[in-house]
Amino acid sequence: DFVSETVVGALMQVQLATETPIFSVVLTPKDFHEHATHRDFFTQHFVAKGAEAARAVAQTLAAHAALA
Numbered sequence: 208d209f210v211s212e213t214v215v216g217a218l219m220q221v222q223l224a225t226e227t228p229i230f231s232v233v234l235t236p237k238d239f240h241e242h243a244t245h246r247d248f249f250t251q252h253f254v255a256k257g258a259e260a261a262r263a264v265a266q267t268l269a270a271h272a273a274l275a
Contacts, residue, residue, distance in 0.1 A: 232256075234256050236249045
């Protein structure tokens, strides 16, 4: 928790100082075990979450461009 709070806080400071959107996505599996069921589930899960993150970035950049 300490590391993630520090990283997110630092990214926020850079964003505020530069007025540039900064994006950070961390995908970590909870309770992952190395077997086919978990590998398949988390592979699909990370693909879906990665797509969600990409859409959020695209929407944020579009909104940022509209304000410029």
